Amino acid sequence: MTAREADVIVIGGGIMGATTAFFLSRRGRSVLLLERGQTGQQASGVNFGGIRRQGRALSQLAMANRALATWRHAAEWLGEDIEFLPSGHTRVCYHPHDAAYFETYAKEARAFDLELEVLQGEAVFRRFPFLGREVLAASISPLDGHANPRLAAPAFGRAAARMGAQVLENVEIVRVEKEGGGFRVESADGVVYRAAQLVICAGAWADRLSAQFGEPVPLAARGPQMAVTEPVPYVFRSSMGVYTSIKEESVYFRQIPRGNIVLGGGPAGPADADTQRASVLPLNTVRQLAQFRRLVPALAPLHVIRVWSGVESYLPDSEPVIGPSSKQPGLFYAFGFSGSGFQIGPGVGETLAELVDTGSTSIPLEAFSISRFAAQPAVPSECGTS
């Protein structure tokens, strides 16, 4: 048995773990990043790639703003292009109560430094002539946009490694426990790693680790239903999504400058944390396409060239767990982002690194405490739109 040690062990090499390792390394802490497969391979790599602050619970906005600052610096800090494009994000709606909510949300979000422009009626079509005429209102966040999820988490992982972090792939941690003043974690292969502090960012696999510390959570695995079209001339600058309480209507798309349009939304598909498999249900794709024709009728002549999914983790209230353990000092969590983790990831990583390194952070984390699940198993029903 080999033993490996560092100041901090981070379990999970998705966008949360990779950015946590990145910011801890910048703070000069030695880090072991342990990933069961390859960095950014699951939820962080297969999601829509939305860099979207608007629509988040107000309690997430401080961290989402912090994340946006990192996205803006990503090319410089990472030394490579992860295709961050702040070309705007627009929410549209079909129902009057949703249109009214856009105004309310815009007012509330302003207090958190998120400036939104709301258009109603004809003004929507003057700005976005391509939208279907059922659209009633649009809420525009000009500083949001999108990035490439396939590239982001691995790039943060490599950047952390360049600063000295040890990034170990194909290391599946099955046992975590307190040992003396620190933590002992053990892989499926029997390799033991030790650190004074431990951060668990293991996505859909996090609950089986948190449970070993007496903090089980009702985590559910689901798969986003993604698709992409053939490349066509670049015309859709703003990433767009439908805000609605009707799941089937909640589709979203973004076009990348090389021309392909990335599509997603609607009901989630099945995912299995054990087999690490998630699939796109054919009927979901078919119904998603009907919603896209409703949203942008001009999309009808295009073709979908590929669909994909991956394992995402959902919590009953669709809010993540972020912050310290309620049971073990030195233990921290970030998981259960319920389909909305990509944009906020670097903000979470920076905040966790600050918390681990200094013991405190100015970002409020009460809403995301794992203690809220201490005695309330529930069945989740909603999912988000990264």
Added chain:
Amino acid sequence: MAARVIVIGAGPAGVRAAQALAGAGLRPTVIDEGRRDGGQIYRRQPEGFSRTYDALYGTEAARAASVHATFDALRSRIDYLPETLVWNISPGMVHLVSGTRYHALKFDALIVCSGATDRLMPVKGWQHAGTYTLGGAQVALKSQGCAVGARTVMMGTGPLLYLVAAQYVKAGAQVCAVLDTSTALQRLRALPALLSIPASLWKGLALMRVLRRAKVPIHRGVRPVEIKGTPQGGVTGVAVKLQDGAMFERACDAVALGYHLRPETQLADLAGCEFHFDEASQQWLPHTDEDGRSSVKGVYLAGDGARVRGADAAERSGRLAALAAMRDAGMAVEGIDTLRAELQRFTRFAAGLRTAFPWPAGLAASVPDDTLVCRCEAITAGELRRVVREAGAREANRAKAFSRVGMGRCQGRYCGHAGAEIIAAAACVPLSAVGRLRGQAPVKPLPMALVEDTCK
């Protein structure tokens, strides 16, 4: 057996599978992408065209006629869905698109006869308009009576290289050169295995006579260098290095490329079939038993879509898979042993063809950095090598995620093999360790105008 049996494909394998099923009193559903039956090899010309079987199929006229006649006679005893693409498979169900109409069909047994397409090797300039596959060049001739160019160069290796060249010559098209990467020595070594089906060997030699009579320059042991051309004007010529090291250039306005065939295995992949790395052909193939049973219960694979052994073998493996499906359903069937024995000869012959016309694996590893590997997404060999060396992608799907190779509309069907060779060479790992691109629906691009069919 009131079971619902679906046959995908109406080429030689699919037709013989349907014939065996209908002959036993079942009513299979035959789903085919083509407008008419026959598959690629026995592709029927459009209505209104009047070329004879001899003109269309040459030495294979009698076989083509037999497959077509069989299918014509079956029509009242099967449900036939032409111009219908199976774009996805979920457990026990195929998902179809016909035009813009979507519907799904349940099955108890599924016989996938998905055929093969050309195996391709990137060469500098192969993105220029006027570059076709050998199979594509043949389809143009068989279907529409068209040549792909006024002056065509055929390049690559494999029986199709000589067959298509000879068919073009016979049809009166100008073939400027046949450039083969395999050598005469390799052919000699393959002779014992090729003698397992002497008739096919003689047919091959007859093709050579056609080309010689037409004075078509034939070069063996060549190393492709470049397809010359411009983005605006398309192909203007081909350059190769001859076996003796001299450069050879030929002006032309079209090139047909191909290095033997590769099975179309995406449907088997979507059905969840297990694959294994086949050392002999240096590619991942779906696992089947001798009769065509895949690793998934109720899913059978036949014809060149399972293993490339040619059309005559496809007829037999199609029938064999149907018999296996019926036997698995508890029906009494006859003829399995005979078909198995016959297929062994074709397996030996196919091995001989691989020896005679080997996949030039080394070429991929030495493709220059500025050569496009993935034409759909316009990704160069240099970019693919960069993600291997700098981003640590040593596996096919990881390299795809980082570089986009295999992410375009062909989903790696044309670039996957060569891409894997490039990754293996850059990462210094064996080809089998690179893995294979995971299959994802849709098998071919799916119209966004897709409408759910509500009248079932």
